[in-house]
Amino acid sequence: MEIRHPSKTREKPNKRPSMQEVAEAAGVSRSTVSSVLNNRPDCFASQATRQAVRRAIEKLGYRPNLNAKSLAKGRSMTLGVALNGVNIDPVTRTFESFEFQARSRGYYTLATYSPNDAQIEASNLCWLEDRGADGVLCIPTEYGRHEHLLEMKRRGLAVATYDAARRLGLPIDDVSIDHFAGGRMIAEHLLSLGRRRVCIAQFAHLCWVVEQRIAGIQSVMREAGLPPAELLSLSVEAAPQGCWSDAGQREIHAFFDARRGEVDAVAAVGDIIAHGIGGVLRRDGWDIPSDIAVAGYDGSVLSASPLLPLTTAHNPADDAGRIAVEMLMEQMSGADPDRAPRQVELTPKLIVRESTAGSAASP
């Protein structure tokens, strides 16, 4: 005679018990169970009632259905992250920081992954929204207009990007790394060591962040009255570790072999490629850094390799993750959606190691 669908679905033996069943077992109503569970401020349940509820929960092994909960509440306490190329050090570190910051604010983090595929990334983003995330961070590593992010924002979702909205001119919160400044600090460092014949190692497939680094380097060269740095463009794929392949190593070898005695420094657009170049050069008999200084970029863990401790521009990923969470939190706390987007640009930090300035760097 109960008013509403008394627990009649008891066919499946191992079904998760519902709140209704807990209520029945405790001899109270669903709403009481709900109040006790979320200990609402306006819940005046007696200690006896609370005990009964807790015991019933324990006995039945009750677990709340979070989908139902967020459906009813309109909030999920969940933040989504759309990752691209999970193996990329700054991405990983930003994600770890994001997760930590979200967790410490009571939010769970949901990550989706795309192997640097704009299609998949878009569908992941969409899915995170449809799944009920309260906010999403998009960490793209490639080009793409990302206009669907505007749609999401319009629908009321909290949205932020890493290294994207700012450069694309989208009115969306964004935390970026100032790669132009990063390039400059690397170049200034090299020049301060007396190096003059600098070259730049990059991949054929350029992207915005890399162009920025290169522009930063060239601006320093120009200001110093030096000719622009020559470019070594590898035809191999950047990830994963394409520059370490035989083909990549051959290209590196050919380039530097033709310039022996001419170049005295190389600024690579990433630590991985710097590491690879170091390997080839050493094998070819160059001494690092006396014959040639090698600088990386990103401050990835690889840059600390004892085989070639790399001077690098450390990506402040911890800050980036924290700021991204803060941006989302602000939006979720009902900030005016039409306010000017917060777009923060963080500056990398120069880490000097033996690959440019060392004494004990040679084997």
Next chain:
Amino acid sequence: MEIRHPSKTREKPNKRPSMQEVAEAAGVSRSTVSSVLNNRPDCFASQATRQAVRRAIEKLGYRPNLNAKSLAKGRSMTLGVALNGVNIDPVTRTFESFEFQARSRGYYTLATYSPNDAQIEASNLCWLEDRGADGVLCIPTEYGRHEHLLEMKRRGLAVATYDAARRLGLPIDDVSIDHFAGGRMIAEHLLSLGRRRVCIAQFAHLCWVVEQRIAGIQSVMREAGLPPAELLSLSVEAAPQGCWSDAGQREIHAFFDARRGEVDAVAAVGDIIAHGIGGVLRRDGWDIPSDIAVAGYDGSVLSASPLLPLTTAHNPADDAGRIAVEMLMEQMSGADPDRAPRQVELTPKLIVRESTAGSAASP
């Protein structure tokens, strides 16, 4: 005069439109919209109706609420992964493979992350279940009894582990790597090169997988009638890259300096530590591999470093990810939950590089 809560919640301007609103706009009922959207086999909607629905969806920018959908269907088409220590190469690769395999079967992958914290891992797992994942894969990197996984399975969730249930004796599907065999193949390789004074580099904090590798190595030593390999136990943390720290390098230096001319091979329990050892040894003037052979483990990308191409035991992460998905799919397709758990053990693949067998390895 509509039967049920006609779209009256139109206060918030940017709310996501509901299926009800689409139905109203298209002049049909909710169920018709639902049928068209999911194009059910028993949907006989006319082309005109379908058109109308599609136009309404387009116009309103309708997106389905997946939480509501899974609540109603009892399925979410979602697989969860509880990651630990996202920066660890085999973990990352297994995850990428898992995601790919899940996607190609129409499932989305949800990842949660814990920095190797059993507490957080358990809560993440729980959360994935409560959130409605149809199945979960747990990729732990540490000890822990993981008995809560049994509870989850009992509740009807599809559950699988990576390198866990098998060793813990839990009746749960598991895909593991045969690290004993991996240790053996490394040791056999070293002995086949004529090395006799092998030592093992590991971290103070042992875990099962590492113990297995070591046991594998020692079993080969024993069978060859050689004394057991000596152990270098670093007191630093394994991750991230603790063995590359100054403290780690000092310990490595001290150990080998005291054994110069005595040891002729080192088998490290991971590529990172092998790489670090290589760095210290070279700096100390050892030649690799003529003075000492260095072997890594895992087959991580780092093992391909041109600065020290490492012989290693490659972790078949692609297979592991695929098999994990298959296990979950089988469970989800209504396999008898009490059937014997499928526990697969994959064998690593030996990759021989210059750090043990090379000619051009020395700088």
Next chain:
DNA sequence: ATGAAAGCGCTAACAC
């Protein structure tokens, strides 16, 4: 203090 009832957005059986 407690519980009935309506509702979150969707699905699916069954009438029409």
Next chain:
DNA sequence: GTGTTAGCGCTTTCAT
């Protein structure tokens, strides 16, 4: 072919 209805499991308002 299309619409009605009764859920999925939870929250929340409002009587009692």
